[in-house]
Amino acid sequence: MNNKFTKIFDIISKTKGDVLDIGFGWGISANHFYNNGVKSLTIIEKRKDVYQKALEWAKDKQNVHLHYGDWIDVVPSLNKKFDGIYMDTISPENENFSLNKTKEDEEKLWEFYHTAISKEEWDKYKSFEDYSKTIANENCILCIFEYVKFRKDLNKENLQVYWGSDSRIPKKRNIGFTYFVAGEFRKDKWFESKNILSKELCNTLIKENKDLVIHEDVERVVDGILHKRIWNKVDLKYNSEFEQVLNKTLFSGFKSVDIKNIRCWFVSYEENELYDRRVETIKGLPLNDEEQFSTTYDFNLNDDYEGGDIEIYDIWLKNDRETYSLVRPKVGECLIYKPYQHITQKKITKNTKYQILVMVKNKDLKKNLI
Numbered sequence: 001m002n003n004k005f006t007k008i009f010d011i012i013s014k015t016k017g018d019v020l021d022i023g024f025g026w027g028i029s030a031n032h033f034y035n036n037g038v039k040s041l042t043i044i045e046k047r048k049d050v051y052q053k054a055l056e057w058a059k060d061k062q063n064v065h066l067h068y069g070d071w072i073d074v075v076p077s078l079n080k081k082f083d084g085i086y087m088d089t090i091s092p093e094n095e096n097f098s099l100n101k102t103k104e105d106e107e108k109l110w111e112f113y114h115t116a117i118s119k120e121e122w123d124k125y126k127s128f129e130d131y132s133k134t135i136a137n138e139n140c141i142l143c144i145f146e147y148v149k150f151r152k153d154l155n156k157e158n159l160q161v162y163w164g165s166d167s168r169i170p171k172k173r174n175i176g177f178t179y180f181v182a183g184e185f186r187k188d189k190w191f192e193s194k195n196i197l198s199k200e201l202c203n204t205l206i207k208e209n210k211d212l213v214i215h216e217d218v219e220r221v222v223d224g225i226l227h228k229r230i231w232n233k234v235d236l237k238y239n240s241e242f243e244q245v246l247n248k249t250l251f252s253g254f255k256s257v258d259i260k261n262i263r264c265w266f267v268s269y270e271e272n273e274l275y276d277r278r279v280e281t282i283k284g285l286p287l288n289d290e291e292q293f294s295t296t297y298d299f300n301l302n303d304d305y306e307g308g309d310i311e312i313y314d315i316w317l318k319n320d321r322e323t324y325s326l327v328r329p330k331v332g333e334c335l336i337y338k339p340y341q342h343i344t345q346k347k348i349t350k351n352t353k354y355q356i357l358v359m360v361k362n363k364d365l366k367k368n369l370i
Helices: 004-011 028-034 048-058 071-077 105-113 117-126 128-135 199-208 240-248 360-365
Strands: 018-022 041-046 064-068 082-087 135-146 155-160 172-181 184-186 192-195 212-223 227-237 263-269 272-280 295-301 308-313 325-327 335-337 343-345 348-350 354-361
Touching: 004 028, 004 082, 004 135, 004 155, 004 172, 004 184, 004 212, 018 028, 018 263, 028 041, 028 048, 028 082, 041 071, 048 064, 071 128, 082 128, 117 128, 128 172, 128 184, 135 325, 199 240, 295 360, 308 335, 354 360
Parallel strands: 018 041, 018 082, 041 064, 082 135
Antiparallel strands: 135 172, 155 172, 172 184, 192 335, 212 227, 227 263, 227 272, 263 354, 272 343, 295 335, 295 354, 308 325, 308 343
8 A cells, every 4th residue: 555545544643542443454554553653552353364364463562452353343342442543444355455466356356446335334334433432532533444425524635545556446535534522523623632741840840839829719700601710820930841841842843932931820729629611812802913822731730639620612612511522631741722712620529630821822932933
């Protein structure tokens, strides 16, 4: 298969999380996911001969889990959720999964592309999206090889493929993918996330700031919506390591940013404290104004607390209390979203949660463009 096709595998494995691969086939997707360093790889294969081939491939590889059977039977039995799912199961019966095809092989492939599969098989194939909802983490990427044939609202990559030298066999395909957001697979994510800070740095930042915070207990109604915050915050004490990490990761496309010149808050939530409907945009300023906030970077510093999950709302659904992404970030993970999105920090029920909020204005990075 042409290397340009593997771009879709890069998009999925970029999560560095748990990936599910439906159909081992050539082994190209599995090999790419594994070599890209995903956290774990789970493979479902229903053909006995191909399953044996997959077992041989996986015998010296860690964190690879194989399941023999049809996905429609295996998926409901899986006891984990995934950050990326790739599904490609439509192929000719007895396909040899070889790139060195004989003329006879290519003729069979040509016939296959001009023979419609049964309605029953196609309905089963299309139902995979619904099955995937039960095993998808928030922001999970779902890519189905024939997605574009039954769904219009999705992301597309026009990629080169190679299944033999026969000029009649298509050499390009639109490959579609979506993200699992607020209980549905959607075209767009409502936030990004990156694992950035080490646990050691998180502990240092907590130690340097936790005794400096000032308690706030405020509520007010804005445009008919109640905003309530009970938290403790302080301007983040300067830390050169934190600044270096930000410049190497989030701000790598810019000249070095001095974090003393941008808004950086250290925040803590004690038991029964929360922030309901946080919005950081400056009311009355256009979104493109230089003084307007453009991006919020939300760092989680610890995980030894209970409660405290984060609700992230779509910008167009700010009055809808039912539709949101529910996130529990890992230690050192950074959530990235727009300041005009409503964010709810749910009540802490045990211990203390620590957080850093970095809020960047349009002018902050524009002047530092490389």
